Amino acid sequence: MADATLSQRLRPYRVLLASRARAQMQYRASFVTDILGTVGVGLAEFAEVWVIFHNVDVLGGLDFTAALLVFALSNLAFSLADMFVGHLDQLPRYIRAGQVDAFYVRPLPLLAQLMTSDLSLRRVGRLSVALVALGVALTTADIAWSPATVALIVLTVVSGTAIFSALFTAAGGLQFFLVDGAEFTNAFTYGGSYAAQQSQQVFPDLLRIFWTFVVPTAFVAYIPAVAILGLDDPLAPTWLAWLTPVAGLLAWGIAATCWRLGTRHYQGAGG
Amino acid sequence: MSIIETRDLVRDFKKTRAVDRMTFSVEPGEAVGYIGANGAGKSTTIKMLTGILKPTSGHVRTCGLDPMRQRVEVARRVGVVFGQRSQLWWDLPLRDSFAILGAIHRMDEAATRARTDLLVEQLEMGPQLGTAVRSLSLGQRMRAEIAAALLHSPELLILDEPTIGLDVLSKQRLREFLVAERREQGTTLLLTTHDMGDIERLCDRVLVVDHGRLAFDGTLTGLAGTVGAQRILVIDLAQPTPDLHDVPGATLVDSESDGLRQRLSFDAEATTVAAVLAHVSSRHEVRDLTIEEPDIEDVVRRIYAASGRT
Numbered sequence: 001m002a003d004a005t006l007s008q009r010l011r012p013y014r015v016l017l018a019s020r021a022r023a024q025m026q027y028r029a030s031f032v033t034d035i036l037g038t039v040g041v042g043l044a045e046f047a048e049v050w051v052i053f054h055n056v057d058v059l060g061g062l063d064f065t066a067a068l069l070v071f072a073l074s075n076l077a078f079s080l081a082d083m084f085v086g087h088l089d090q091l092p093r094y095i096r097a098g099q100v101d102a103f104y105v106r107p108l109p110l111l112a113q114l115m116t117s118d119l120s121l122r123r124v125g126r127l128s129v130a131l132v133a134l135g136v137a138l139t140t141a142d143i144a145w146s147p148a149t150v151a152l153i154v155l156t157v158v159s160g161t162a163i164f165s166a167l168f169t170a171a172g173g174l175q176f177f178l179v180d181g182a183e184f185t186n187a188f189t190y191g192g193s194y195a196a197q198q199s200q201q202v203f204p205d206l207l208r209i210f211w212t213f214v215v216p217t218a219f220v221a222y223i224p225a226v227a228i229l230g231l232d233d234p235l236a237p238t239w240l241a242w243l244t245p246v247a248g249l250l251a252w253g254i255a256a257t258c259w260r261l262g263t264r265h266y267q268g269a270g271g
Numbered sequence: 272m273s274i275i276e277t278r279d280l281v282r283d284f285k286k287t288r289a290v291d292r293m294t295f296s297v298e299p300g301e302a303v304g305y306i307g308a309n310g311a312g313k314s315t316t317i318k319m320l321t322g323i324l325k326p327t328s329g330h331v332r333t334c335g336l337d338p339m340r341q342r343v344e345v346a347r348r349v350g351v352v353f354g355q356r357s358q359l360w361w362d363l364p365l366r367d368s369f370a371i372l373g374a375i376h377r378m379d380e381a382a383t384r385a386r387t388d389l390l391v392e393q394l395e396m397g398p399q400l401g402t403a404v405r406s407l408s409l410g411q412r413m414r415a416e417i418a419a420a421l422l423h424s425p426e427l428l429i430l431d432e433p434t435i436g437l438d439v440l441s442k443q444r445l446r447e448f449l450v451a452e453r454r455e456q457g458t459t460l461l462l463t464t465h466d467m468g469d470i471e472r473l474c475d476r477v478l479v480v481d482h483g484r485l486a487f488d489g490t491l492t493g494l495a496g497t498v499g500a501q502r503i504l505v506i507d508l509a510q511p512t513p514d515l516h517d518v519p520g521a522t523l524v525d526s527e528s529d530g531l532r533q534r535l536s537f538d539a540e541a542t543t544v545a546a547v548l549a550h551v552s553s554r555h556e557v558r559d560l561t562i563e564e565p566d567i568e569d570v571v572r573r574i575y576a577a578s579g580r581t
Contacts, residue, residue, distance in 0.1 A: 008377075015374035023362040098356025104323040105358075106375050107346040264325070 012108060016116040024121050034122035038079075042129025045075060045197070060199025066229055067199065069137035073221035074196035075130035077160025079123050085165045087118040088172035089185055095176075100266070111259055114172070141229055149228055152241060159248035160196075160220035166251035167192055167215065169259055176262030188215055196220040201233060208235070216247040272335050274299050274427050274459045275320060280329035282315050282483075289315040291483035292329070299426070302453060302460040304474035304491075306571060312483040313463040317431055320461075321351055334426060347376065350420030354432030357412070358419045361405040365396070365415055368404060369422060376423040383422070390418040394448055410441030417445065421452065428452075430462045434469055446472045467568060479574055486574050495570055496538065503563035504535045504547055509556035521547050 024031050049071050053064040062070065094100050094114070103113045143149060171185035178184060196217035200208050212218040218236075226233050227241035275297040282290040290312045297303050307313055318324035320333050322342035331338060334348045352358070359368040366387075373383025391397055394414045399407060407415060413433060420428060434442045450473065452458060462473060470477060470491060477494050479487035487494055495502070503524060506515075511529035515521075520542030524534040537547055544562060551557060 012374045012377065015371055019360060019363060019367055019371050022367070023360070026362070098353060101318070101323055101353060101356060102358050104342065105321050105346050105349070105351040106372075107343045107377075108375060109343070266323075 038125030042126035060201035072134035081164030162248035166255035173258030173262035304470035307480035350425035
């Protein structure tokens, strides 16, 4: 195994993900409606931003273009994470179906199997709304372009996806303990996604601290956007934007701990 | 080296002890039936053998490995079928499930195809390969589950209620396949079931578990002998005959139609069908005979009763 190439080692996951994609394509009509549905969700989220800025010029220190950038970055990260690991918070459903026991008797890590057990391609709908919004925001905003800006944007998307994936993973781990705990963990995953779309200046200090240091979704969009646009927020200095990957790593540290505690607590699906 | 080895294995749930100081071992090539009432601790034991559940205390080794620490290695060498849960991908054609499992077990595509072809032929599943798993009948799905569990040629096959809900014909095909598979590959078999036909057809050794404890470990005949369950020989005679009270080692249970049909019970350890039959046929003309095996559920009930539980 030691001399196996990376590609060989990843083959099981490639085959698993390809099979998930194939399964969704089998029902083309329902697949298309699903995609239209997630486009709708993305547009509805966007409508909220548009309605607000139809009435005010600046909210929480952001004008419409800046708010659009924050919206785009957070939605991009969230829909990517949701597409790959969004099903992790459905863990109780997997446990009830006996699927988790089946994972245990296969020679692959549990979390990797769970992550690759679904690939919600329908979420490309929301993803494409986010991509279009990002394109519009980046071309219309007044940005002093430099290699550093480009690097920061890429880093933000990658880290933001990592942060939301970590939230889903932590939610999954916690659900080994919580019976029907989805409502509780949704507050952090979907709640975090909502918070990430906002200018952090609209939050009272306590909430701002929460969304920066506890559930670090401020790093997903707002803090990097302030740096990219060269805005002035004393609580979001430019150097903080470069710490976005650190926030991602810390989030993953917590997610891994939740997951490990959860699997240790697992007692099988009855029977 | 034993394929399965447990010593003083204990698993507690919140308030109950599901498995209580269980000690047994299974040697390579054995076929062991693991029986007991619902909630007796069968599934819990299997989960500890496969690394799904952590033992509260005690020692467990599967293929010489610690299932908690070496779960992945255990999974490479063991095949598991959970009768009421599926290992297959329900939304894809059956063929795809085998291809995916082959990749998961890191078999190359040619090896996966060869092994799939062999199992599909033996289990007569060819026509179903293109069918989505969710459209298979229960019998077809069970055969597919077993093929899936055997795809990576495991040393040990663990079957948890493999025949539950199957019709007589499906059960029979499944058992025939397992007998052949064991004969050809020497695969070790551990099987939990409520169907005593499974045990009679497939297993040469029986473990009876009661309230998490091992209540019996031995052969099926030994099990029947332990609790005094006896086999019954039903003899149809050509002529009406007086009741057969004088057959050595056998006792008359009842007779019908003026003695045309007589039922004799005998202890399988004390005498044989042949001896009883020889004795009867030396005196009377025998037209037909059948043997009624002990009802093992009854045997298990008696074991429970003997150990003071119900």
